[in-house]
Amino acid sequence: MSAQQILCVLITSASAPKAVHAFTESCFRFTPKLALRDPPEAVFLDLKGCEKLYSAKTIEERVRIMAGRFGLTIQMSWAHDPALALVRARAHARLPGQSKDLPEFSLSTLTDFISPFRSDEETRKELQTSQNLLAAFGVKTLSDLACLPGPALVSRFGKKTASICAQVQTILNGGTCALAWPRYEVSSSIFESQELPEEVDVLEPVFFVLKAMMEQLFSRVRGRAEKVAALCVELDLRNKSRSFEVRFPLAQGSAPVCMLVLREKLSSEVTRNPLDDLIRGVKLSVLETVPGAGAQRDFFSQKEEQAEAWDDLVSRLTAKLGLGRVFVPVLTPSFLPEKTWARQTAALNGAQIKNWGSRPWPERPLRMLAEPCALRRRGPLLEIWDQSSHQGVFQKRSPIWRVLSWEGPERISAQWWENCPIGGDRDYYRIKTQSGEWLWVFHLNGEAQSTASVSTKVYLHGFFD
Amino acid sequence: MQKNPDPTLPDITDIKERLALEFRTSRHASESHSFSLLPPEFASRGLPKGGLVEICGSPGGGKTQTLARFMAEHPALKVAWVESELTAYPLAFLDQGVGLDRILFVECSPASGCNSRNSSRNPSGTQLLWVLHQILASQVFGVLVCGLQTELVASDLELRRLQLAAEKSGVCVVFLKEYVRVGQPHGTWPITVQLEVSRDGADGMPKITVLRHRGRACQLSKSSAF
Numbered sequence: 001m002s003a004q005q006i007l008c009v010l011i012t013s014a015s016a017p018k019a020v021h022a023f024t025e026s027c028f029r030f031t032p033k034l035a036l037r038d039p040p041e042a043v044f045l046d047l048k049g050c051e052k053l054y055s056a057k058t059i060e061e062r063v064r065i066m067a068g069r070f071g072l073t074i075q076m077s078w079a080h081d082p083a084l085a086l087v088r089a090r091a092h093a094r095l096p097g098q099s100k101d102l103p104e105f106s107l108s109t110l111t112d113f114i115s116p117f118r119s120d121e122e123t124r125k126e127l128q129t130s131q132n133l134l135a136a137f138g139v140k141t142l143s144d145l146a147c148l149p150g151p152a153l154v155s156r157f158g159k160k161t162a163s164i165c166a167q168v169q170t171i172l173n174g175g176t177c178a179l180a181w182p183r184y185e186v187s188s189s190i191f192e193s194q195e196l197p198e199e200v201d202v203l204e205p206v207f208f209v210l211k212a213m214m215e216q217l218f219s220r221v222r223g224r225a226e227k228v229a230a231l232c233v234e235l236d237l238r239n240k241s242r243s244f245e246v247r248f249p250l251a252q253g254s255a256p257v258c259m260l261v262l263r264e265k266l267s268s269e270v271t272r273n274p275l276d277d278l279i280r281g282v283k284l285s286v287l288e289t290v291p292g293a294g295a296q297r298d299f300f301s302q303k304e305e306q307a308e309a310w311d312d313l314v315s316r317l318t319a320k321l322g323l324g325r326v327f328v329p330v331l332t333p334s335f336l337p338e339k340t341w342a343r344q345t346a347a348l349n350g351a352q353i354k355n356w357g358s359r360p361w362p363e364r365p366l367r368m369l370a371e372p373c374a375l376r377r378r379g380p381l382l383e384i385w386d387q388s389s390h391q392g393v394f395q396k397r398s399p400i401w402r403v404l405s406w407e408g409p410e411r412i413s414a415q416w417w418e419n420c421p422i423g424g425d426r427d428y429y430r431i432k433t434q435s436g437e438w439l440w441v442f443h444l445n446g447e448a449q450s451t452a453s454v455s456t457k458v459y460l461h462g463f464f465d
Numbered sequence: 466m467q468k469n470p471d472p473t474l475p476d477i478t479d480i481k482e483r484l485a486l487e488f489r490t491s492r493h494a495s496e497s498h499s500f501s502l503l504p505p506e507f508a509s510r511g512l513p514k515g516g517l518v519e520i521c522g523s524p525g526g527g528k529t530q531t532l533a534r535f536m537a538e539h540p541a542l543k544v545a546w547v548e549s550e551l552t553a554y555p556l557a558f559l560d561q562g563v564g565l566d567r568i569l570f571v572e573c574s575p576a577s578g579c580n581s582r583n584s585s586r587n588p589s590g591t592q593l594l595w596v597l598h599q600i601l602a603s604q605v606f607g608v609l610v611c612g613l614q615t616e617l618v619a620s621d622l623e624l625r626r627l628q629l630a631a632e633k634s635g636v637c638v639v640f641l642k643e644y645v646r647v648g649q650p651h652g653t654w655p656i657t658v659q660l661e662v663s664r665d666g667a668d669g670m671p672k673i674t675v676l677r678h679r680g681r682a683c684q685l686s687k688s689s690a691f
Contacts, residue, residue, distance in 0.1 A: 306543075306605050310569070313603040317571060317596060325572045329555035329565050341555050343570075366529040366561070368554035436664040437525030462554060465529040 004056070004078035008085035008116075009043040009063055012093050013073035022216060023070045025186050028223035030059060035082070035181045038118045042089065044082045046181070069215055081176045083116040105142040107131045113142070113171070114164055117182050130161040146172045186224060191285035192217050199238070199278035203266055206235065206282055211259055213284045218255040227251035227292030233262065236281035244269055249318045249326070249345040250311040251290045257312040261319045314345060335412055337364065337461065362410055362430075365440040365462030372459035375441065380404075382431075382441075385457065402434040411445070430464065438464035498542070498607075498637060500535050503660075507675050512639075514607075515632035516657035517624065521642040527662045527671025528641050529553065532610065533561035540564065542607035545600045547571045549593065553612060569606070571596055594623055601630040601638070612641040624655040 009027075011020055020040040027034055033046035047059065054062070060076055067074045075093040079085035087109045110131055115123050134157065139145055146169050153162035167177055192213040196205060210233070221228055230247045246265050252258050297304055317326040327343035334340050374385035382401045409427035425445040432438055440462040497511035512518050512535065520528045536544055536558075544567060546553060551572045555565055573596050593611075600609055609631075631638045640656075659677035664670065 309603045309605045313599060313605060314569070316599060320592070320595070321571070321573050325574075327570055328568070329570065331556070337554075337556070363560050364554060364557040366533060366554055366557045367525075367552045368557075369552065370550075432669055433525075436523060436669075438664065438669065439525060463525040465525050465527065 004080060004085075005046065005048045006079055006082050006085045007045040007047055007059065007063070008077050008079070008082065008089045009045070009067070010075045010077070010086070010089035010093055011041050011043075011067075011072055012075050013071075015070075015072050019070045019072060021187070022192075022220055023067055023072055024184060026066055026070075026219035026223040027063070028186070028225070029219075030054075030062070033181060034184055035117055036184050037086070037116065038182075042086055042116075044085065044116070044181070066219060069212075069219060080174065081171050082179070082181075083113045083177065084171050086112045086116045107134060107140060107142070107145070109142065110164065110168075113168060117179065126160065127164070130157070130164055133157055133161060142168055142172065145169075189285065190217060190220055190289075191283060193281065193283035195236075195281040196279060199280050201275065201278050203270060206266075206279055207259075207263055209282055210262065210284060211255075213282070214255045214259050214262070217284055217286060218253070218258070221286060221289060222253060224289070225291065225293045226289040227253045228258065228286055228288075229290050230287035231258065231262065232285050232287050233266065234283040234285070235275070235279050236283065237275065237277040237279060239277050242275065245287065246319070247288075248315045249323065250314050251292055252311065252315055253292055254308065254312060257315060261315055264316075264319055318345065335415055337368065337412070338370075339415075363464075365438075365464045367465040368440075368462040369460065372442070372461045375458050375460050377456045377458050382433075382439075382458065382460075401431075401437065401439065404432045404434055406431050409442075412442075426459075428461070440464065498535070498539055501538060502531060502534055502673055504673065504675055507678055510678060512637050513657050513679075514637055515635045517628050517631060517638045517640065517655055518658040518660070519640045519642055519656045520660045520662055522662040524643050525664075527664050528643075529612075530561065531660070531662050531671050531673060532639060532641065533558055533563055536568075536608065537562035539607070540567075542567070543605055544568045544608045544610060545571060545606045546610045546612065547573065547593070547596055547600070548612040550574050571600070594627075597627060597638070598630055601627070601634045601636050604634050604636075606636055609636050609638045610641065611638065621655060628655040628657075 017040045020036070020043075024034065024036045024040075024043050027043055027045060031045050031047055031050060033048075035044045036042075037044070045063075047054075050059075056078060063076065064074065075089050077085050077089035077092055079088055087105055090109065090112065091105065108131070110127050111119065111124055114127060134145065137156075139148070145165055148165055150162075150166060150169070153165050157165075170177060194209055194213060196209060200206065218228070228248065229251045230245065233244045233246070235242045235244075244262075244266055246258075246262055248258070248261070314326050323345070324343050326345065328346040329341045330344045330346075332340060332342045375382045376385050380403050382403060406429045408429035410429075412426045412428060414424050414426065426442040427445055428440060428442040430438060430440055439460055441458045441460050443456060443458045496515075497513050499508070499511040501508065503511065520532060522528050536542065546568055548570075549572070551570060553570070555568070555570070558565060558568065573592050597609065597611060600606060627638060630636075656677065657679060658675070661674040661676050662671045663674070665672050
């Protein structure tokens with residue numbers, strides 16, 4: 001690929017322009033410099049400087065696979081100039097399996113040579129005149145044209161033909177023409193739609209179609225260096241359409257994982273609310289994307305793969321369990337122990353919480369109740385204040401503890417500006433029980449003046465499990 | 466047996482024994498995570514990389530603290546922490562020297578959205594199992610903790626499935642279990658290692674008793690304190 005840096009992908013099958021545009025959009029993953037010929041029959045990829053990323057063989061295989069994904073048949077050819085690459089690709093397509101050296105290119109390829117990015121009638125007419133003139137003088141191939149002496153051309157064939165000859169000579173001698181590459185604009189919306197071969201009332205044929213559409217969609221999204229944050233599936237029913245929206249907690253770049261989530265979502269929704277008519281077609285559209293350049297795989301570590309697997313897992317679990325059920329904890333500025341952390345749906349290492357060295361407060365229990373449980377203290381005994389309200393928590397735990405020792409207190413001030421169910425300053429104690437348990441309890445300042453008082457109300461907040 | 470003709474050379478039997486010991490040690494190292502709090506007899510064998518571990522004991526007995534120490538000893542391991550209703554207090558993990566950025570908490574309570582089609586038999590149990598298998602299949606985590614609601618994964622068949630998945634993905638699956646019978650090995654055979662943790666010592670620190678290791682119930686329980 002060192003000398004041949006332009007890859008021309010010629011579409012040889014009769015395909016819809018939409019598919020060619022989608023394929024072109026996907027090719028952005030290989031290089032930012034690409035062009036689509038007008039009419040859409042060839043895509044040019046400038047791969048200068050990509051020698052370290054892919055070999056010619058690798059990229060040909062990848063382009064071929066991607067074209068197959070969009071149902072395109074292609075012919076590829078390399079050259080140092082887009083015009084030459086196009087002419088070669090056409091020759092390969094016309095005579096498959098035959099060696100095509102430059103002398104075999106006839107003058108009829110001159111149109112492609114002079115204007116590789118655009119084919120219009122005006123240029124063709126101009127070139128036809130020059131071709132006829134050259135043919136009259138016995139010039140039949142491009143190699144014949146390249147052999148003509150430059151200075152004598154203007155007087156014999158005119159200025160226009162002379163400039164064409166000079167251009168051909170430059171390219172054939174290893175130079176490039178200073179042609180500006182037309183900018184390719186990607187479409188503002190990303191969607192794929194397809195009609196089903198026959199109307200169906202079950203989802204399985206729809207999933208079959210959706211799988212291919214999903215791959216096409218993700219190829220396009222990846223070409224834009226983005227990831228999908230939200231998708232919408234629209235089922236075209238006979239009388240109306242029905243939409244299903246899927247939002248991913250972590251943006252996705254993998255079609256198979258999204259397909260799994262989508263399958264689960266559609267199945268559950270349709271089981272809950274069955275379809276009331278036959279399905280005629282399906283439309284898959286991307287509602288929201290986020291920047292997400294694909295990570296290069298590290299040969300010596302699996303960091304990137306693990307990060308992707310983490311994202312996939314979080315998405316799948318969240319789709320099943322609901323938002324906020326799969327999370328990484330993050331610290332929040334609060335004095336109350338139950339409010340010192342929050343749930344965050346984060347990517348791998350995205351939460352950015354590291355170990356802290358010296359903590360500014362005493363050790364916290366590893367188990368904490370969602371809500372403090374009121375206990376009645378009678379001498380050395382602690383028992384549940386209202387057994388019925390905490391049946392779930394204490395279904396297997398002993399409701400009565402005999403306290404051996406109290407350690408504390410540690411006073412935590414209440415956040416008076418917040419509406420807290422248990423208000424007031426809290427005095428926390430770490431207590432050891434006769435049964436070997438370590439509990440974390442508190443009483444509200446004012447409710448009990450000392451730990452020696454009889455029959456007071458304390459709150460169990462956690463276990464040093 | 467032929468005697469060693471040259472007393473200056475090492476005996477072949479000695480070499481064989483040394484090689485066997487070396488092989489056993491390296492095999493255990495590749496198949497298990499070391500854990501310094503295990504009794505000395507089991508310290509080299511550690512906790513299996515692809516197996517089920519049960520840490521049981523009374524509530525407040527130090528099970529979670531023991532597990533947190535294990536996690537702190539292996540800072541590179543990513544941990545998935547699954548509970549039906551989360552009671553683990555993440556802030557306390559920092560006290561134990563465990564970074565929170567490598568722990569993914571999953572709460573799959575029966576109240577959470579259950580989309581499974583075959584969940585009518587045991588909704589929460591089926592969901593929990595599904596979650597556990599998904600985590601194992603992701604191959605992101607080194608340790609999977611299933612905390613305190615392990616009765617949802619009750620049958621031997623389900624545990625055996627989990628064991629196979631754990632072996633395949635090389636994940637150490639740890640069940641935290643509260644139980645009342647002290648010193649009784651659990652009857653479930655897929656559990657590879659069973660530890661009992663209690664705060665029996667005078668200092669109140671958790672004490673580990675190995676009830677089973679590598680599928681065999683220990684005749685004489687070995688214990689060690691923090």
